[in-house]
Amino acid sequence: MSFRRKLLIVFAFTVILCVAAVTWIVSVATRRAFDISNDERSAALVAQFQHEFDRRGEEIASKVEKIAQSEAVIRMALAVSRAAPDYGAYLNEARTMAESQQLDFLELLDVQGTIISSAQWPAKFGYKENLASAPIPRAAFLRQEELPDGAALSLSVMRKVDAGEKPFYVIGGKRLDKEFLLTLQLPAGTRVLFYQNLGDAFSPQSLIDPSGSVRQTDELSRLVRQVQQRKEEASAIVHWSSDPAGEETFHALPLSGQENQLLGILLVGSSRRPYVELRQHIRSAALVAAAVGIVLAIVFSSWAAARVTRPVEQLADAAREVAAGNWYAQAPVTSSDELGELAETFNRMTRDLLEHKERLVQTERVAAWRELARRLAHELKNPLFPLQLTVENLLRAREQSPEQFEEIFQESSATLLAEIANLKTIISRFSEFSKMPQPQWQRVDLNDVVRNAVRLFQAQLQSPGKPSIECNLQLEASGTVAADPELLHRAVSNLVLNAMDAMPQGGTLTLRTHGEGDRVWLEVSDTGAGLTPEECQRLFTPYYTSKTHGTGLGLAIVQSVVTDHNGKISVRSEKGKGTTFVIEIARNTEKLQ
């Protein structure tokens, strides 16, 4: 993966991470703020409900007081306390009184709680109401009213009339229904539902809102059941549909009666639409920000990558040029930062390398000259010393033994000629090295070249009186190559000669050829003493030799030939096990065209 792509991914990831984190934080903060606002609205609504509850209670109390103090009730109380009540006479009394005071419920009870007259259920005369044992409360209280067609919840007030010998009771109230809910001033986005608790099980018909019955009740049933079981406040988020904007948070408040029985549940619902819409806005903004951020990340990363990678790429190009041999390659310095310093350092390095190289070349040149001089001196010293001795011997013989001079002369002349011939040979070799010809390209079978070279040395390999060297040919290269057969023959011969020299005690000489694609390989292995790594490193240096009688030009010639054939030569050796030279050359078929 490129640096630019990595940089892009890092930037994009960072942007997305930041946007996501900000979005999450904002969402959480928004939700908390909304929840707090929601709680405040619910609390306000509950307070309003309580206020309305109290206000209505006072209103009802006032009306019930009026009824309790009315002449009709006092007369009734007196009559009932004295004799058995004439229910027929009072049948519609309660209804008339309730209508006059605009009460929904009114019951007139004797001391035992027997209904003398009932507005809400006139036919219930003579039945007993369950009067609470607790003292009669002054304030209004919740009460469940039994009705012919079910039950209803009322806000009721009870008053005692002490007109006769026995007390008489008046219980009046107003129905807690949708009309009551309609009187509540609801903030926008909120609504109030009321559940009349008529039993332990949830009854959908008992759940009403200001418009009447509630259609979808299943979603609220769990909340209602929770309050029914725990008899304490509860809240829940209700999902009416798959649309999250339709969600509502409901707070359920238990409403208890005089004896602490759960009579109703007030459900305050707050729409979560504002929150959901805000959350969607935040998410949309986050998505837009992320998209913009990613675009910016791409642009910025491209710019940053360009700023960073262009100098690096230029540096890499310069390095490649240097590797290709252009020691004068320079990386442009475009900034003063680390990359600029790096380019500067690279340029300084190439300059230093060039200087070092030139210095090394000069040093090597001097060393080569010295080595050449040493070789020449060494090579020339060997024949010159016999020459000097022979000439001195001739002079001594002419002075001291003229009679033997002729004979000595003859012998010395032969010696002189031999040594002079030796000198010529040495000189011709040096001359030959200096005059390595350019290859004359022909179609050559590498295997034939190898066979010819081996055949040349066949006699020496099996020379009597010397340890024999076994020659092993593994000629697997197929096809031909474009090469100069003479130069190639000379190179192979030199390698074979070196191998033979490396095995004075005999051994196995292995020559192996093989090809693959447009390249062929030749390996020449011996089983001699092997070379040290240092020797391997210097092996191809001209005039370097590890032998006592060599000129150090053999392998240099081989390397020269191989290089001229666009190939390369390498050596691998292991001390005590032998050495293998590997020549790899191209088939060079284009040279034949």
Next chain:
Amino acid sequence: MRLRSLRLLVASSLLAASLAGAATRPHYGGTLRVVMRGGAGSLDPADTTQGDSLTNWNLSRLMFDTLVFVDDRGNPQPGLATSWQADPGNLRWRLNLRRGVTFQGGSPMSPYTVAASLRAANPSWRVFPADDAVVIELDSPSPDLPAELALARNSIVLRDGKGLGTGPFFATQSVPGKKLVLAARDDYWQGRAYVDSIEIDLGAGFREQMISLDLGKADVVEIAPDQARRATGGGRHTESSAPMELVALVFARDPQSAEESRQREALALSIDRGLLNTVLLQGGGEPAGSLLPNWMTGYAFLFPSDSDPAKARQSAKDVGQAISWTLSYDTSDSLARVIAERIVLNARDSGLSLQLKPGSTADARLVRLPLASLAPNVALKRLAAGLGLSQPKFANQSAESLYWTEKALLQSQRVIPLLHLRFAFGRNAAVKNWTLERDGSWRLDAVWLGAEKP
């Protein structure tokens, strides 16, 4: 001097007597204002959609006559028919028509018009004119045919597009269900009515009627049965009929099991009819264990009407799993509502499950049905029809036959009689010669208006 004084005394006494006589003597003229609760949708008495109601009967009698009238004892009396004879077997009846009777507008009543009118009201009858009579042939014996001919639906109507009758009044203005204005016929065969006209406001509630009466805006009003005692106590002139309206619980179907049958028995025993009458009706009726009232049959006491909550509870307990019933009533009838509510309470006390279902289809319904006739057999037939029971078959015209027939109807357990209510009316003091028949019907043609201020 003494003689002169005596003459003056005699003269002044005669003058005073003549003035007093002028105040009580009938005189013609004036408009009688009547306010009624019911509303006549149609003035045609043969309109079967209206059912038997006292309002319709009273309105019908103002404009139409029947061939036969039934007296207070339930006996047929001549009306437009002067006499009648039945062939043996009571399958063919001949009714001789009164002569000189005309419809409003002057058209004479003929056997043809009478036969046409009866055919329209009774499609199953074969009615045809015969000289000055009409002959009615029936598919089955009907010894009570004369009493049936006294029913309002058998009033004689000339259906020439207007629906004219032979009655003492004719309609001059009619707004169905709201108002009806009648004018007296000068050529009525029984003589002209005293009042010139009658204005009838329809569809007014009992309270509204009472207010109208108290304010002098109405001369005659209906009074709810439960308000009759109180209305009388208020110094008003009130009249009540004999108990002529049956209040009963009617089940939609026969008992489906022995358990349900026992539960219906338990329900009948659980209802305290006495309290219903004394408290809810303020004595405006009588507890009923039979369909027909005791004054009509004389045997109604044989059908028990007393409640027995203990026995009811035991019966309900013996049955085990209580069948849950629903009970409906006419939501526009406050009296029906309060009676139904009390019945529910009584039933619950006995461990029965009865749930109110106002106005809608239910297992049982609380009904109020007026007795259509003072003739017991006819009244029972009409009640059976009104309650949706099978038509009773009488073995003969005896009281015993009537008893067994009614008992058979009650044993079907489709109906639980509760009360017989009286019809009550209030009138102001200016209404003179007011007579209320035993069945609650009026004779407004005999009424005249005095000069008293309300």
